Structure formats: C-alpha cells, structure tokens
Amino acid sequence: MTGAVLTLAGVAKTYAPRGSQPGTTALQPVDLSIRRGEIFALLGPNGAGKTTLISIICGIVTPSAGTITVDGHDAQADYKAARRAIGLVPQELSTDAFESVLATVSFSRRLFGRAADPAYIEQLLRDLALWEKRNARIMELSGGMKRRVLIAKALAHEPEILFLDEPSAGVDVALRRDMWTMVRSLRDRGVTIILTTHYIEEAEEMADRVGVIAKGRLLLVDEKAALMSRLGKRTLDLTLTEPMAAIPDALADWHPTLEQDGHVLRYVFNATDERTGIPSFLRRVQELGIGFKDLETAKSSLEDIFVDLVGERA
C-alpha cells in the first residue's frame, strides 16, 4: 500500500443563487489523499456532502474550485485517463430497465474504452452471482440483484479505484455480507475502494481509514482504529431510586454526571477500551448505597458525534 492514487487539493462546490433561493455551499475546500490499495470510508450524515464529493471526482458534478489528480492524471486536463481509472456504484438504483444484464455490463466496459472481453465479463458476473441471470432484463430483477448489476457495471472496465456510494442503502443482510467480501477481495487485488456511508459500523467493518464529513466540511481523516476509539463513546445511565443533589467524591475517578434533575447518574466510557470501568463503577455505587431501579447503556449517535466534532472545530 504505497503512494497516493487520488489527491484532492482545495476541491469545493458552491451553487450560485437561483431566483429567490440563496446560493449554497455544498462542499467547503477539501484536501485529501487516498492511498493506493486502501479502503477509505467517507462517513457522514445524509446531506453532509459525501455524494457531492465523489460526484465531483467522477466528473458528474463540476467543482467550483480545486484540483483532482487520479492515478497521476489531472482530472480536468487529462480527464479521459483519470476517468478510465475510476468505477462508480451510485446510491440510486439507476438502470436501463429494458436491457439484459449481460448487455448492460458489456455496454459499460465499451463505454469506458475497453475492447469486449467475454471471458472477463463472465467471470465478473459469476463472482457477483449474476451469471444465471445474464439474459434477464433488469426490470425483472430484485433490488438486491440490481445493486449487484451496478457493481458489475462499475467493475466492467477493470478500474483502479472503485467508489461505492452508500453501498448498504436498501441492501439485505446477505447481500451486504457478500458485498463486504467482494470489496475485501478487490482490495486484495490492488483496487482502491472509497465508500460513503452514514453507518459507523460499516466504516468500522470495512475501512482502513475513515474521513468524517458534515455540513460540507471534511472534519478529520484518521486511521480507523484511532478514529473508532474517538467515536466509540458509550454512556451508562443509572435511573436512581432517589434523586441525587451532588456527585459523591468517592465516584470522582469515573467523572460521572447527573442528568434529569439528579434522577439519572451518567457514566461515559469508551467501548473500544479493554477496561471500560463499568464493573468497578457499579461496585462503588453499590458500596455507597446508591439505589437504582434501571440501567441503560447507549452508543453516542452519529449526529451527537458530528455535533461534537463541529463544535470542536468551530
């Protein structure tokens, strides 16, 4: 895994005002370098700018500013070479309903300037469990099978970089598992994978590195392990039998807080730590004779995390 296969410098997107609608900034200047052969997850809530960013890289959206280099080729000046290196699986199931699976995948290969290669296409369709359906019209397929067709189309020209825009959207558990297996196998063959998701779990499962984006700003990029430790905050809430006025000094080591007018004692811990501190915290609570009638643990929502991150960066 050496060198950058994709570099973004100051890539931004602003939409001009239209009539009574004011102009909007969909993407603030982004600097990003993607390593060859890695799986990179772009994590963010809906409307964060993930699709805008990858649409700019793929040539679907025109950037307002910045430069993009794909596999050593400038995406503007040498756009053909740059685009040949990229495959895109869009979020929407956009397909030609009347085409057969084989025809549409073969079309994609030729569209990207590659000569027909029936053996490669057959292998690709077999890998994606589509070979039996090769003569079926796309309109006859289920949503999951259509998603596979889109993946096959994106891989038909043997790209160096594969973009997966929200690959889990509308996908059942079996397909998600197959897709993750396929993504890993592509990575093993040297393909760089960039996926967008709003599921922390997906980023955690798949990625080598993670970028967090919110409100059009790339907030941070980090190795998955480091980021997950940061994002993996959980809370333990004890609903007390009697409200508490102040935190006893004996609990100071755990830095708990009182919530809901003293009715809830909250302890925040890191789920990825080997020692969460929960057993000792509960033991001490018991020793202090603090009664509780309910116990609940919760993961910080992605929204909470983003709010925290935005707050930190503001």
Add this chain to the structure above:
Amino acid sequence: MNLHGIWAIYRFEMARFGRTVWTSLLVPVITTSLYFIVFGSAIGSRMSEVSGVPYGAFIVPGLMLLAIFSESILNASLGIYMPKFTGTIYEILSAPLSPLETVLGYVGAATTKSVIIGLVIFATAHLFVDLPVLHPLAAAGFLILVAATFCLFGFAIGIWAKGFEQLQVIPLLVVTPMTFLGGAFYSVQILPEPWRTVTLFNPVVYLINGFRWTFFGTSDVALGISLAVTGGFLLACLAWISWIFRTGWRLKS
C-alpha cells in the same frame, strides 16, 4: 478517440430503435400512404403539375423532410433525455468520453434511424408515384445533412427538456407548423403577396426546396441559399451543444 465508447452508445441507441422497429417503420409508412391518399389522389387529381413536376411526385421531398424533422428531433431528444430521466446519465458523464464522442454516439444513431425512415418513406412513395431522382448523390447527402442537423437540434432539446411534454413542444408547436407553411405541399411561387415574401422568412422553405432540387432540378429558391441555411442551422446547433458541454447546463450540477 474512444471508438469503443462511441460504438457502445451507437449500438445501445440502435438496440432501442430495434425494440420498437415495427412501430417506428409502420407509422411513417401509414402516414405517407394517408398523405398520398389525401394530397396525392384527392387534391393531386385536380392539379396537373407544379413547377413542371406531377403533384404526387412534387410532395415527396416535403413528405420525407416532414418525417425527418420530427423523427430526428424525437429520436435524438429521447436518446439523451431518457438517461437523464432514469438517472443512468451518471455513467455517460463519468465515462472517458469527450463531448464530440458523446454527440457522435447519440446523434449518429439518431441520424441513422432518421435516414432509414426517410428511405422507407421514399420506397413507400414509389408505390404511388413515378419518382425520378435527378441528383441521387446530392439527394443522399442532403438527406443525411438535414437529418444530422435536426438530430443535433433534438439532442439539445433533450438536454433542455425538464419533462416529457417539453420534448414535444418544439416539434409539435414549432417545427411541424413551419414545415406545413414551408412549401412541403405547394410551391412558394403560387402564394399571393405578401404571403410569398413572408414565407421566405421561414427557414424550412430553404431546406425543402434544396432537397426538392436534388429530385427534380427545380427549386423556388437558389440552391446556394438552401445549403447556406442548412449549414447555418447546423452550426447554430453545434454552437448550442458546445456551450451545453462547456457549461454543463442541465447536464451537470
């Protein structure tokens, strides 16, 4: 040059034509036959000749262009509008295709379809009238030139259109009336003033007369002007499409 890409789009579009080939070909055959029954037999029997040409034969170039105009606009506009409508345009936009290559694929296929339909009408007309073609090479060249020009126009309309109804607006409300008023079924010379002069402002007059000249060697207007008008319209369409790709207007966000 991404020849594989151009060929992919061309084949895709021709396959779309192939799925509806019988409807696509039957409609012009039936329409042409009806025009011959109405204009050729009913009216033509009362008219001897127009500019020295039997009336039945006189209307053939106009009939062919009437179909070419509408089919070219319809085929080319649908070709690019459908990917926009279904969302599959993402693949075209992200492919290593230059604007020229994209246009060659879509407009090339649409032009092929239009020329096929034009030839079908020509063959159908032969069933009704004796139809000599004085300058066959010029006729073929003019047919392809006009078809390609209107396909370029249709391609631009397909990008401009925000809905299916907008695809129909220009062909139905602008082009067809201009064709009917552009001497498709009559000679401009028989019009009284001031309509004769007014008609000369209709560019379709020059297209129809240019094409008619290749059949019969006679025309209401000078051939040079016909070619200049056709070439001018072609350049205008190319300029529009070039601007669309340069700015991404209604194609890219």
